[in-house]
Amino acid sequence: AQNVCNYFGYNPLDRCAHMRKDAQWLEEKLRDQSTVILLFHDLGLVVEKLNAQPRFTQPCHFTFKDISATLEELGTEKVLVFLGLGRLQSDNTDGPSPHTSAKEEHLTAWFALDVTSISQEKILSIKEGLEIASSPFPGLFQLPEKEAGIVAQARSLLAWHQRYKFCPTCGSVAAMEEAGYKRMCQKEGCPSLKGVHNTAYPRTDPVVIMLIISPDGKRCLLGRGKRFPGRMYSCLAGFMEPGETIEDAVRREVYEESGVRVGRVQYHSSQPFPLPASLMIGCLGYATSENISVDKEELEDAQWFTRQQVAEVQTGAPLPTDALTNPRAEGPSFFLPPAQAIAHQLVKAWLRMSPNL
Amino acid sequence: AQNVCNYFGYNPLDRCAHMRKDAQWLEEKLRDQSTVILLFHDLGLVVEKLNAQPRFTQPCHFTFKDISATLEELGTEKVLVFLGLGRLQSDNTDGPSPHTSAKEEHLTAWFALDVTSISQEKILSIKEGLEIASSPFPGLFQLPEKEAGIVAQARSLLAWHQRYKFCPTCGSVAAMEEAGYKRMCQKEGCPSLKGVHNTAYPRTDPVVIMLIISPDGKRCLLGRGKRFPGRMYSCLAGFMEPGETIEDAVRREVYEESGVRVGRVQYHSSQPFPLPASLMIGCLGYATSENISVDKEELEDAQWFTRQQVAEVQTGAPLPTDALTNPRAEGPSFFLPPAQAIAHQLVKAWLRMSPNL
Ligand SMILES: Nc1ncnc2c1ncn2[C@@H]1O[C@H](COP(=O)(O)O)[C@@H](O)[C@H]1O
Ligand SMILES: Nc1ncnc2c1ncn2[C@@H]1O[C@H](COP(=O)(O)O)[C@@H](O)[C@H]1O
Ligand SMILES: [Mg+2]
Ligand SMILES: [Mg+2]
Ligand SMILES: [Mg+2]
Ligand SMILES: [Mg+2]
Ligand SMILES: [Mg+2]
Ligand SMILES: [Mg+2]
Ligand SMILES: [Zn+2]
Ligand SMILES: [Zn+2]
Numbered sequence: 001a002q003n004v005c006n007y008f009g010y011n012p013l014d015r016c017a018h019m020r021k022d023a024q025w026l027e028e029k030l031r032d033q034s035t036v037i038l039l040f041h042d043l044g045l046v047v048e049k050l051n052a053q054p055r056f057t058q059p060c061h062f063t064f065k066d067i068s069a070t071l072e073e074l075g076t077e078k079v080l081v082f083l084g085l086g087r088l089q090s091d092n093t094d095g096p097s098p099h100t101s102a103k104e105e106h107l108t109a110w111f112a113l114d115v116t117s118i119s120q121e122k123i124l125s126i127k128e129g130l131e132i133a134s135s136p137f138p139g140l141f142q143l144p145e146k147e148a149g150i151v152a153q154a155r156s157l158l159a160w161h162q163r164y165k166f167c168p169t170c171g172s173v174a175a176m177e178e179a180g181y182k183r184m185c186q187k188e189g190c191p192s193l194k195g196v197h198n199t200a201y202p203r204t205d206p207v208v209i210m211l212i213i214s215p216d217g218k219r220c221l222l223g224r225g226k227r228f229p230g231r232m233y234s235c236l237a238g239f240m241e242p243g244e245t246i247e248d249a250v251r252r253e254v255y256e257e258s259g260v261r262v263g264r265v266q267y268h269s270s271q272p273f274p275l276p277a278s279l280m281i282g283c284l285g286y287a288t289s290e291n292i293s294v295d296k297e298e299l300e301d302a303q304w305f306t307r308q309q310v311a312e313v314q315t316g317a318p319l320p321t322d323a324l325t326n327p328r329a330e331g332p333s334f335f336l337p338p339a340q341a342i343a344h345q346l347v348k349a350w351l352r353m354s355p356n357l
Numbered sequence: 358a359q360n361v362c363n364y365f366g367y368n369p370l371d372r373c374a375h376m377r378k379d380a381q382w383l384e385e386k387l388r389d390q391s392t393v394i395l396l397f398h399d400l401g402l403v404v405e406k407l408n409a410q411p412r413f414t415q416p417c418h419f420t421f422k423d424i425s426a427t428l429e430e431l432g433t434e435k436v437l438v439f440l441g442l443g444r445l446q447s448d449n450t451d452g453p454s455p456h457t458s459a460k461e462e463h464l465t466a467w468f469a470l471d472v473t474s475i476s477q478e479k480i481l482s483i484k485e486g487l488e489i490a491s492s493p494f495p496g497l498f499q500l501p502e503k504e505a506g507i508v509a510q511a512r513s514l515l516a517w518h519q520r521y522k523f524c525p526t527c528g529s530v531a532a533m534e535e536a537g538y539k540r541m542c543q544k545e546g547c548p549s550l551k552g553v554h555n556t557a558y559p560r561t562d563p564v565v566i567m568l569i570i571s572p573d574g575k576r577c578l579l580g581r582g583k584r585f586p587g588r589m590y591s592c593l594a595g596f597m598e599p600g601e602t603i604e605d606a607v608r609r610e611v612y613e614e615s616g617v618r619v620g621r622v623q624y625h626s627s628q629p630f631p632l633p634a635s636l637m638i639g640c641l642g643y644a645t646s647e648n649i650s651v652d653k654e655e656l657e658d659a660q661w662f663t664r665q666q667v668a669e670v671q672t673g674a675p676l677p678t679d680a681l682t683n684p685r686a687e688g689p690s691f692f693l694p695p696a697q698a699i700a701h702q703l704v705k706a707w708l709r710m711s712p713n714l
Contacts, residue, residue, distance in 0.1 A: 003621060009602045017613060018652075153600030160599065163549070163556055166528035168521040173528070181598070192520070198562050198633065199520055202599045205555050206563045206636055241538070242517065242559045242634050243510030245366045246627040256374060264360060267624040270603040276555065277599050279563055295375075 004269035004349075006282075007141070007340035011149030013084030013110055020179040026082055029109035030064055037062040038083075038112045038151065039070075040158050041123055043276075044134035045151060046115075057133055057142040059151060066126055073118060079161045081180030083110035083153055088146050112154035112180075114161065136275055141340045148340075152274040157181075159276035160202045167192055168199050203277060208249045209237035210283040211346040212262060214290060214304055220350055221260060221287065222310075222336075223294075223302035231334045235343040236302070237280070250285050258302045259293030262286065268349055271342040282342045284350060310336065310347055361626035361706075363639075364498070364697035368506030370441030370467055377536040383439055386466035387421055394419040395440075395469045395508065396427075397515050398480055400633075401491035402508060403472075414490055414499040416508060423483055430475060436518045438537030440467035440510055445503050469511035469537075471518065493632055498697045509631040514538075516633035517559045524549055525556050560634060565606045566594035567640040568703040569619060571647060571661055577707055578617060578644065579667075579693075580651075580659035588691045590662070592700040594637070607642050615659045616650030619643065625706055628699040639699045641707060667693065667704055 019025055029035060038059055039046040048058045064071075071078065085107040115123050124130045133139030143151055157180055167174045167185035169192040174183040182200050185192045192199045212221035212235075222233035238253030240246070247265040254262050262285040271280040294302045313332045337343050376382055386392060395416055396403040405415045421428075428435065442464040472480050481487045490496030500508055514537050524531045524542035526549040531540040539557050542549045549556045569578035569592075579590035595610030597603070604622040611619050619642040628637040651659045670689045694700050 003604050006602070008600070009605075011601060011605065015598065015609065017609075018654075149600060153598075156599035163554060164525040166523060166525050168523050168525045168531075171523035171528040171530070174525075197520060198560060201562075201596065203555060203560055204563055204597055204599055205558075206561055239558065240561055240636060241372065241510075242513035242561055243365070243506060243629045243631060244368060245363070245629060246636070246638070247360050248366075248368065252372065252374075272600045272602060274600060279597060279603070281603070297375075 004345065006269055006271040006280075006342050006345055007145065008148050008152040008272050008274065009270070010145055011084075011153060012088060012146055013086035013150060013153070014107070015084040016082075017181070020082060020181055026179055029082070029085075030080075030111060032109060033063060033065070035064060035109040035111065037064065037067060038110070038154050039067070039115050039123065040112060040155065041118075041120055041132050042116045042134070043136075043155060043159055043162065044132040045139065045155070046123060047131050047133050047139065049129045049131045056144075057139045059143065059147055060127065060130055062126070067113065070115060070118065070123070070126065071113070074113075074115070079114035079158060079176060079180065081112045081154065081157045081161075083112055083150060085109055110150060112158060114158050116162075140274065141338070149272070152272045155274040156204070156272070156277035157202060159274070163276070164203070169197070174200075205278045206240040206246075206249075207237055207273070207278045207280050208240060208246060208253060208283060209235050209280050209342055209346070210250045210254065210262075210265070210285045211235050211343070211350055212254055212258075212260060212285045212287050213350065214287055219304040219306050220310065220347070221254070221258060221292075221302060222305055222334075223257060224300045225298070226300050228300070231332075232337060233301075233303070233305070233334045234337050234341070235346055237343075240281075246281055246283065250283050254285060254287075257295045257299055259289075259291060259295075260287050261289040263288045268346055269342065280342050282346050284346065305334075307351060309334075311351055314344075314347060314351065361702060363626055363628040363637075363699050363702055364502065365505050365509040365629050365631065366627070367502055368441075368510060369445060369503055370443035370507060370510075371464070372441040373439075374538070377439060377538055383536055386439070386442075387437075387468060389466060390420060390422070392421060392466040392468065394421065394424060395467070395511050396424070396472050396480065397469060397512065398475075398477055398489050399473045399491070400493075400512060400516055400519065401489040402496065402512070403480060404488050404490050404496065406486045406488045413501075414496045416500065416504055417484065417487060419483070424470065427472060427475065427480070427483065428470075431470075431472070436471035436515060436533060436537065438469045438511065438514045438518075440469055440507060442466055467507060469515060471515050473519075497631065498695065506629070509629045512631040513561070513629065513634035514559060516631070520633070521560070526554070531557075561629075562635045563597040563603075563606075564594055564630070564635045564637050565597060565603060565610060565640060566592050566637050566699055566703070567607045567611065567619075567622070567642045568592050568700070568707055569611055569615075569617060569642045569644050570707065571644055576661040576663050577667065577704065578611070578615060578649075578659060579662055579691075580614060581657045583655070583657050585657070588689075589694060590658075590660070590691045591694050591698070592639075592703055593659070594700075597638075603638055603640065607640050611642060611644075614652045614656055616646075616648060617644050618646040620645045625703055626699065637699050639703050641703065662691075664708060666691075668708055671701075671704060671708065 046060050048060050170190045172187035174185050240249045250265045251262045264286045266284045268282040273280045403417050405417050527547045529544035531542050597606045607622045608619045621643045623641045625639040630637045
């Protein structure tokens with residue numbers, strides 16, 4: 001079977017990790033007129049205002065010329081990250097592969113730049129028709145599929161630089177290296193400088209997210225987080241803890257949040273999630289018990305839903321526009337997250353499975 | 358199919374996360390005479406000297422009474438971590454499940470204590486016949502299977518406290534909370550205190566490790582890291598990067614290290630790896646190209662091996678005792694990592710698969 005590709009999961013860039021130490025090559029790439037530079041203001045992506053399509057977010061593709069004054073203003077301390085080389089229009093149709101055999105010259109270089117220290121007004125005046133997608137919802141979830149992965153990569157890296165400015169081992173300032181993929185402590189003699197330590201590298205948090213199937217195979221377990229919009233229910237999920245397997249993390253989080261016991265766990269697919277830098281590990285899990293006892297600290301509710309119930313809301317009419325905010329809006333009694341969420345894909349995968357499995 | 362259980366992957370404890378804020382309950386558990394406390398000196402586990410079984414490491418199970426003087430000497434700044442409640446002798450035989458329905462009273466509480474600031478001599482004098490397994494090899498890999506997961510959990514947490522003493526957002530001191538599962542910045546007004554941020558939580562690094570199968574299905578790709586012992590070859594592996602899927606990380610690392618292109622990727626199993634706190638995500642990957650171009654910065658060599666070659670060394674006679682250190686030792690022309698390594702299990706899984714798949 002083909003690998004599933006979730007939203008944020010398709011990234012057409014070759015990261016060219018071996019070039020990250022080559023300052024001259026990077027500088028040449030940055031100045032190339034075909035190069036695309038994404039700007040972020042306090043992690044808000046700078047996008048093109050597209051009035052015609054309000055439900056679609058187009059990242060603005062800046063060139064070096066557009067932002068040369070901005071770069072100068074930022075000075076040497078700036079967070080400028082190399083994303084990779086690639087082509088948005090790929091003629092390669094046999095599935096997602098970040099690697100392309102074409103000659104390097106024909107590929108576009110991509111960078112991301114943090115412009116938080118410059119005023120929003122100044123950034124918005126670089127070009128006409130710009131906007132800052134300050135809130136991750138819905139902006140981050142309406143990107144063209146082929147750019148969503150690039151934006152996820154960029155935003156995760158910038159979020160790391162924003163929160164990890166200091167060496168966690170000694171508290172001194174850490175400085176960016178290797179085109180944004182490393183931060184090294186600047187204090188001589190710091191233990192973090194002896195040997196290889198994760199303190200110097202971007203942090204990615206593994207999270208398990210799982211659709212739990214009832215012992216009779218006829219229902220699935222969905223929950224409502226305390227801050228979920230409207231009547232939305234979704235898969236249970238949780239951060240992995242030190243020293244556990246993916247499978248045990250699924251069992252532990254489901255038990256903690258719902259009291260349901262899980263036996264076998266089956267990996268489905270994964271999704272990078274740039275809020276700020278998680279790796280969603282999507283699984284199906286087979287319950288060995290049914291009684292639900294909701295952890296009221298984390299969830300408002302958790303329930304078993306039949307195949308028919310989820311199939312109806314999944315394939316049903318579009319939600320009324322106020323469904324996300326108004327609990328008394330018309331429409332179905334509950335709804336699922338949109339297709340961009342891996343939870344949605346897990347539900348879909350279960351609906352496609354034979355009910356007798 | 359049952360889930361595979363790798364070494365370090367079986368952990369019989371219920372972590373009881375909801376009790377981590379209950380200082381009184383934790384104190385009672387700590388003082389209970391049945392409670393087991395593991396000691397680590399600079400991340401070296403304190404073990405029982407077992408001369409009869411030199412290739413077996415038994416963690417010393419300290420009681421509160423054994424270490425009450427040690428606890429006093431450490432004072433209030435000590436790193437004492439609650440691991441969970443459990444039973445080593447489980448009558449539950451239907452596979453790995455950290456959760457048990459038995460009454461809490463019958464379960465043993467487990468803790469881990471960092472005693473680095475006390476001299477080794479003093480620690481070794483707590484009881485007769487103690488030893489510190491200072492080097493992770495081979496000590497960490499010869500634990501009883503039922504304790505390996507507990508030790509992995511404990512060591513990952515202590516390694517985090519050792520390297521993340523300071524707030525990465527502002528450089529101030531961070532203090533331990535919630536029985537060892539949180540560190541909070543102590544500086545008023547630090548941005549890390551507003552909202553939920555990963556800076557406060559233990560770090561787990563996802564790593565992909567993969568057995569790559571040749572296009573004809575007859576061979577697998579193995580490499581030799583620069584610092585591998587003797588003639589050992591193993592699966593390629595690498596840290597996941599921000600904003601990528603598990604599947605793309607497999608493709609990227611294999612391409613970086615060997616030049617081989619990979620198409621479909623199949624998840625196999627996972628393994629917590631406490632050096633210092635990785636999550637090994639084991640996969641099989643199907644190559645779409647064959648030519649190897651070794652990344653000499655990371656690997657000494659990479660080669661395709663036939664089923665017969667790996668089957669021979671996997672099922673062959675035990676290695677001569679000097680095989681790990683002496684490149685000219687007698688025995689097979691190469692060897693695989695031991696059964697405790699997930700790489701070993703990936704090779705085994707491939708050998709069991711039909712050659713025509
Ligand atoms: N890396 C992390 N980032 C953010 N929150 C975390 C992290 N690890 C544990 N948590 C805690 O996990 C809670 C969410 O619960 P869950 O996602 O079910 O594990 C958060 O409110 C935090 O208290
Ligand atoms: N979290 C991390 N911890 C340690 N090393 C890392 C980490 N992330 C990236 N690296 C780098 O990855 C190298 C090992 O390569 P690989 O395991 O193939 O990705 C190390 O030598 C580091 O330079
Ligand atoms: Mg949760
Ligand atoms: Mg959790
Ligand atoms: Mg939870
Ligand atoms: Mg590697
Ligand atoms: Mg790597
Ligand atoms: Mg590598
Ligand atoms: Zn430092
Ligand atoms: Zn702080």
